[in-house]
Amino acid sequence: MKAVQIKEFGGPEVLKTVEVDEPFPNENEVKVKVHAVGLNPNESYTITGTYAYNIPELPYIPGYDATGIIEEIGSNVEGFQIGDRIFLSAFSADRNTGTYAEKVVVDAENVFRLPDNVSLIKGAALGIPAFTAYKALFQKAKIKAGEIVLIHGASGAVGNWLVQMATAIGAIVIGTSSTKKGRNLILDLGADHAIDHVTQQNKDKLLSLTNEQGPDIIIEMLANKNLKTDMQIIQRHGRIIIVGSRETIEVDPRNLMTNEAIVTGMTFTSPNEKEMKELTFGLHAFLESGAIHPFIGNKFTLDEPIKAYKNLMESSGNGRTIFVVSEE
Template sequence: MKAINIQQFGTSEQLKLAERSIPNMQAHAVKVRVYAAGVNPSDVYTSTGTYAVVPELPYTPGLDGAGIVEEVGEAVTHVNVGDRVFIAASTQGLCSGTFAQYIVCDAAFVHPLPAHITFEQGAALGIPALTAYRALFDRAELQQGQSVLIHGASGAVGLQAVQMAKAAGAFVIGTASRTQGKELVKATGADVVLDHISAENVEALRDATNGKGPDIIIEFLANVNLQTDVEVVAKRGVIVVIGNRGDITVNPRVMMQKECDVRGMILWNATADEYAALIKGVTTLLEEKVLQPVIGQAFPLEQAGAAFDAVMAGTYNGKIIVTID
């Protein structure tokens, strides 16, 4: 089969298209012919060898994907040969890597894909959908009628978070930096779209929330925004940090005055039971047709390195994927 093969940690230049053997099947595994794979920042960090998870070399990257079931292990009952499915693996090693024509994956991470969702959209689920759902409903404990600020809403996670929060009955405020991104956030369902919150436009945020500030903030770049988040969040509000790229100085006195909560989140901490609940929540939203992943750009498999570069550059709104012939 064709697959991306990483033999050495480093830059995107290490992503080489190669011929590899199709992995062997096991009793609790599913073999999938993959037609699209999602590219996540964690995939890029892992390929450098500096991430928390360091796979054994050589390896094929990719945790998210979508395709058709080719074979099921004797212990698998929830999917069958010929089913359309999406793959949402929680860590490297549990699947053979979705940047390939075929994968063999632990059956727990293979799920039915509704007919109205394309393979490309299916590849955009996985980490983005589960992250958005966990942040909103597990960590922030979102309730109907609350206001939610999604700070950086034009990315893969942010756009799905907008759709989920709106479906839950929240008042949704999204931010983006470019005109196209703002238009996309609005079209996805946000009630209000603003520039990234700063001292210059904080009054617009207060106006949108009748002066109280958002009840919940979903934060993708805490090292830049956390101090501002603390200042603008509603009293007893919740800030969920799901992205960070450095250190920051924060004045805890403001947290004391607000009695707000700052809660970290990382998807890998979900237990097996929590993962199952996340999948159930996401698949329910898919079936109800309120969750529609947005594709920013698709690259062919042989240009996987360019897809990695695009993710880190933040060039596109929505999800970056690779398509696999």
Template sequence: MSVSRSACRTMMKAIRVAQFGGPEVMKVEANLTIPKPSEKQILIKVAAAGVNPVDTYIRAGTYAKKPALPYTPGSDVGGVVEDVGSEVTNFKKGDRVFTVRTDTGGYGEYTLSDSSLTGVLDDKLSLEQGAAIGVPYFTAYRAVIVMGKAQKGETILVHGASGAVGLACVQIAKAHGLRVIGTAGTPEGLDLVSSIGADVVVNHRGDNYTQTITEACGGSGPNLIIEMLANVNLEKDLQMATQRGRVIIVGCRGTVEISPRLTMGKELTVQGVMLMGSTAEEWKQMHAGIKDGMTEGWLKPHIGHAYSLDEAAQAHNDIINTKGATGKLILKL
């Protein structure tokens, strides 16, 4: 008679945060009870967990919604289904899966997730790549397609294209027939953005880089701009965008002062994105789009660096203080 691994084991290892603060507040605990799924939950044996900037904001206590302490960070994982709740019918033990959000945190050997925020991982992708799908690709799909309303033949500027969300935006935009301009701040980042299909790559640390982008658009500017650092770039985006262009804000790390007049003459639209604000119908649309990307082969997550669970603090430091992002950071379990 076979016995499941979770039946053999009752304890697991995971990161716990007992107080908000710097990366050092994350501690590895080795004797935590493996959780059991409720009716609609899935128990996943985690192979890798994604590290996202929002994880650092939550850990620091600066995020709008704070978890109850202590908690385990992490929302997107790649792993294998270990057990399912009594009402779960679309997943079974042994399925390879990825999550967009977890109920008990992803930085650990096991996690619980809601079946509605979990997807089947295509066999073409590794479990490590599975940890790089959830937040980056769903955020990118929401920014480019759902909120940005990208249309075939338009020009999109992905401002900060070498990070996990930026790379996902480039792949999604190319798959939907857009002309893509991607920016990065290092030679490695520029090479990466070019290698995944961007039509034009621009160093956003270079002199007069906005002029280069405008010239690449034939002088009219991009139709759609996906912005990863609005506190630094928003004014430039408004100056570059074409008539009735759209600026979608994915990331911001501070305040910015702009003149609303920059939006008036060209009748520009500026809109923010919050993934967890999606409606049920939008989740359905995003799940379908991501599944198509895996099936058609254009969804190819790039792992920038892999850390051990013990190196979680270093991963949090690196994702905020990097001089140039090059893909997704993950923790390997």
């Protein structure tokens, strides 16, 4: 089968399209014919060999998220049948042979039914970004209808899910993007307001949209750049949820003391069984009701891994970058 593989650590240039043997499932695993693959920024870190969450053995086929059709089922697997339409998110899987391939084997517990109203191509927007968005809003921020939520990077792969979910439950949504195209998309997704990224120079714009009170909730995608300002504009008793950061930062905790605000970090890595059940049921309910919709950005084939990775790291506010492996 065709796959994208690395035999050494490095940048995008180490990604090679090769032919490899097909994997086969053990008793608690399923084999999936892949239709589309959603790319994640952390996969670009993994191939460098410096990502603490996952330093793989080589050779290695990257990829955590995909959609496809079940081809084989392990003897202990229940609840699935050959031919089922599924999406998978295998970041925490004990076995994941890599989704950048025509076939993948993964633990059955990391496989989820794809709602009938979501295509196999559009379903590639699910997985880590959608689960991350749900966890940030509902399990960490505990968002309520009528609250004001500021979403940094609201047109990106995680951000667009955040906008749609927060809008769906009646929150007042303010999204940021550095481009006019991104801000237009944020409004199209249902946000009440779309503005440029909030900085020390333009934070008055954000405050004017919140009756000078600031947002109840801030979902932060790049804490090393924005957290200082977040702590100044958050409403009293507000919640800042950090989803991403790339560097260390020095902040003044007195801002949090003054506002009696809370800063919470999170990642979607190893949710417990109760958390995963809520994530799965909640996401399915949103999708099946039509309240939220997958948003796909640029599409590539398995023969274009370097091009896909450059797009993944350089594009801003363009939906999710995917590999299309097999058309429906």
